[in-house]
Structures are given as structure tokens and as C-alpha cells.
Amino acid sequence: MSRPRRLAPGSRVVLKVGSSSLTRPDGGLDLNRIDTLASLTARLRARGHSVVLVSSGAVAAGLVPLGLGGRPSELRLLQAAASVGQGRLVGRWDSSMSAYGVVTAQVLLTGQDVAVRSHYRTVRATFDALLSLGAVPVVNENDAVNNTEVSLGDNDHLAALVSHLVNADLLVLLTDVDGLWTARPGTPGARPVREVTDLAELARIDVTGRGSAVGTGGMRSKVQAAAIACASGTATLIASADDALELLGAEELPAGVGTWFAATGPHRSSRRLWMAHAARPEGRVSVDAGAQQALTVGKRSLLLPGVVGVSGDFESGAVVEVLGPAGLLARGVCRYSSAELAEVLDARASGAPAPDHVAPVVHRDDLAELPRTAGA
Ligand SMILES: Nc1ncnc2c1ncn2[C@@H]1O[C@H](COP(=O)(O)OP(=O)(O)O)[C@@H](O)[C@H]1O
Numbered sequence: 001m002s003r004p005r006r007l008a009p010g011s012r013v014v015l016k017v018g019s020s021s022l023t024r025p026d027g028g029l030d031l032n033r034i035d036t037l038a039s040l041t042a043r044l045r046a047r048g049h050s051v052v053l054v055s056s057g058a059v060a061a062g063l064v065p066l067g068l069g070g071r072p073s074e075l076r077l078l079q080a081a082a083s084v085g086q087g088r089l090v091g092r093w094d095s096s097m098s099a100y101g102v103v104t105a106q107v108l109l110t111g112q113d114v115a116v117r118s119h120y121r122t123v124r125a126t127f128d129a130l131l132s133l134g135a136v137p138v139v140n141e142n143d144a145v146n147n148t149e150v151s152l153g154d155n156d157h158l159a160a161l162v163s164h165l166v167n168a169d170l171l172v173l174l175t176d177v178d179g180l181w182t183a184r185p186g187t188p189g190a191r192p193v194r195e196v197t198d199l200a201e202l203a204r205i206d207v208t209g210r211g212s213a214v215g216t217g218g219m220r221s222k223v224q225a226a227a228i229a230c231a232s233g234t235a236t237l238i239a240s241a242d243d244a245l246e247l248l249g250a251e252e253l254p255a256g257v258g259t260w261f262a263a264t265g266p267h268r269s270s271r272r273l274w275m276a277h278a279a280r281p282e283g284r285v286s287v288d289a290g291a292q293q294a295l296t297v298g299k300r301s302l303l304l305p306g307v308v309g310v311s312g313d314f315e316s317g318a319v320v321e322v323l324g325p326a327g328l329l330a331r332g333v334c335r336y337s338s339a340e341l342a343e344v345l346d347a348r349a350s351g352a353p354a355p356d357h358v359a360p361v362v363h364r365d366d367l368a369e370l371p372r373t374a375g376a
Pocket residue numbers: 017018019020021174175176177179180181182183184185205206207208209210211212213214215216217218219220
């Protein structure tokens with residue numbers, strides 16, 4: 001669906017605000033920006049919408065108090081900065097929101113909280129409870145206890161997962177540029193992209209330019225987040241915090257602001273989304289062109305004859321990546337262990353009789369195709 005002119009009544013909106021939009025040039029938190037967002041949140045709620053905030057800025061907010069000159073590269077220093085900064089950040093949100101009569105709730109998540117299916121369900125129940133009680137969750141990654149192994153990576157990705165957890169109608173990724181451009185703004189010939197209705201259109205877009213000094217993922221991570229969200233039923237707007245806040249407060253979504261990604265699918269089952277974007281894959285299964293066709297066009301299960309390779313060491317029931325000749329296709333729950341698959345492949349290679357297995361390798365019900373963002 002192309003961009004509507006206004007927010008639909010009773011929308012559930014996830015607002016993600018990046019470090020670049022929450023910090024001043026001297027590195028401190030931009031209190032005016034937080035206040036503007038708090039006022040926007042209050043206005044949206046007064047008009048019957050519900051709001052979840054995903055707020056970056058913990059690391060940036062911890063730099064000045066710790067006397068760190070810039071964003072450190074060492075993990076333990078980043079964690080220290082985040083520990084100092086997160087308290088200040090959420091304290092600021094709380095006092096600004098309280099001034100508008102809004103109750104905030106801090107929700108800090110790690111990769112583990114969403115990678116383990118039972119945790120994922122618990123987090124969803126917490127969001128449901130908070131929203132039904134009228135609180136506004138302020139979400140960030142729990143950077144202090146995070147390690148690179150289980151890191152969600154960036155808050156754009158986190159915001160896409162949160163959008164699914166709360167069944168959002170709209171995800172707004174607020175940043176320091178007017179949405180997605182054909183190349184990094186300022187590059188000769190770069191033009192704004194206003195609407196993306198098919199992710200294949202992204203093939204001609206260059207999102208490789210690095211982001212701001214305080215942000216993490218640049219535009220690439222926003223486009224990937226938009227792809228996750230819209231493939232699971234949540235339309236996404238990438239927009240500049242400078243331009244979009246007033247308009248959103250008036251429930252407007254004008255065509256000339258930011259980039260609109262239309263929702264391309266119905267709300268996906270939470271299990272599929274978990275498999276595709278939250279679970280940690282434990283191995284890889286490679287398939288031939290025929291199996292790729294059967295999975296992507298035929299919407300069938302993956303059967304043993306289509307498997308041409310396996311890597312990783314996993315038990316049956318693990319989430320694996322499925323790779324075709326064209327690259328990463330899907331993730332799914334594998335009904336065989338890596339050892340069983342290797343045994344079948346070895347037997348096939350040596351001409352020996354293969355073990356007599358009939359179960360699909362990945363059943364269609366356990367398979368989540370991945371959105372293709374081509375160049376992005
Ligand atoms: N094709 C592109 N379109 C728009 N911005 C881009 C593009 N390629 C790179 N960028 C850069 O991405 C930056 C936004 O990402 P980032 O700094 O991570 O923001 P945030 O802190 O808001 O998450 C912009 O400042 C811009 O310079």
C-alpha cells in the first residue's frame with residue numbers, strides 16, 4: 001500500500017531515535033530533542049495511538065561524564081560508557097515524559113532475550129502488559145552485559161524486532177538525514193528516495209557510506225530493519241528527526257518527507273520472525289538450484305535430495321541458515337543433526353547406500369524466507 005496521508009486511527013507506533021538525533025555536537029544529550037519527542041509521544045497518545053520508543057544514546061551519554069573524548073572501539077569501554085549513559089538517558093526520558101503526564105518503562109534487551117524462544121514470548125508478554133496499562137516502553141539494548149557473541153547489533157534491528165513483538169502498524173526510524181537517498185547525501189547526483197514498494201528496488205541504492213560519528217549501523221542497518229519490518233506487516237518510515245516530529249504530532253505522513261517502505265506482507269507469525277531474525281543459527285545447509293526453486297517459488301519443504309552441503313555442528317531441532325546458489329534464502333528448524341546430514345552426503349559421494357531417511361530436512365512450517373535487500 002502506498003503512503004497514506006495520515007496515521008490510521010488507533011495506530012501502534014514504534015519510534016526509534018538514533019544517537020545522532022539525541023546528542024549535541026559537544027557530545028552531551030540533546031535535552032530539547034528529548035523534550036520534543038516526549039511532547040510528540042504525549043500528543044499521539046492523547047489522539048488514541050500507542051507508542052513504543054527505542055532510544056539509542058546510552059554510549060553517547062556516557063562519554064562526557066567518563067571524560068572519554070570520543071566513541072571508544074574497545075568493548076569494555078563501550079560497556080562502561082553505556083552503563084553510565086543508560087541511567088542518565090532513561091532518567092531524562094522519564095522526567096521529560098512525566099512533565100506531559102506519560103509514565104515510562106525501561107526495557108533493556110539482549111540478544112539472548114529474543115534468541116531463545118521462551119524468552120521471546122516472555123518479552124512479548126511484558127510489552128503487552130505495559131501497553132495495556134498505558135505506559136510507554138523506552139527500549140534499548142542492554143549494552144552493559146552484552147557481548148559481541150549475542151549482540152543484537154544495532155538498534156535499528158532491535159526496533160524491527162520490537163515492532164513485531166508489539167504488532168506495530170508503523171515503525172519510524174528517526175535519524176539525521178531526510179530518509180534514504182540513492183547514495184550518501186552530499187554525494188554528487190544523490191537524490192532522495194520517497195517510496196519503496198518492492199525491496200528489489202534497493203539494488204540500485206548505495207547505502208555503504210558510513211554513518212554519523214556517534215551512530216553505529218549507518219543507513220544500511222536502517223534499510224535492513226525496514227525490510228524486516230515491512231516483510232512482517234509493519235510499514236516503515238525513515239525520516240529526519242528535524243523534519244518529521246511536528247508532522248507526526250499532527251498525525252501527518254506527507255509524501256515529501258523521508259522514505260516510506262510499504263508493508264509487503266501480512267503480520268508474520270512470531271515463530272517465523274523469531275527464526276528469521278532473532279534466533280542464532282547454529283549451522284548452514286546448502287541446497288541446489290532445484291531445491292532453491294522449490295523453496296522460494298514452490299513454497300515447499302526442503303527435502304534431502306536437494307541438500308548439497310552442511311556446515312556447523314548442530315543437533316536436530318537447531319535453527320540453521322539455508323543457502324542456495326543465489327545466496328542466503330531462509331532460516332529454519334532442521335530436523336536432522338549435522339552428523340546425520342554429513343552421513344547422507346558422504347554416502348551419496350561414495351556411491352554407498354544412503355541411510356533411509358524420509359522426513360523433510362526443514363519442513364515448510366519451520367521455514368522463514370528472508371527478505372532480499374539486494375544492494376543493501
Ligand atoms: N544512501 C544513503 N542515504 C541516506 N543516508 C546515508 C546513505 N548512505 C550512508 N548514509 C549515512 O547514514 C547516516 C545515518 O546513520 P547513523 O549515523 O547510524 O544514524 P543514527 O545514529 O540516527 O542511527 C547518515 O548521516 C548518512 O550520512
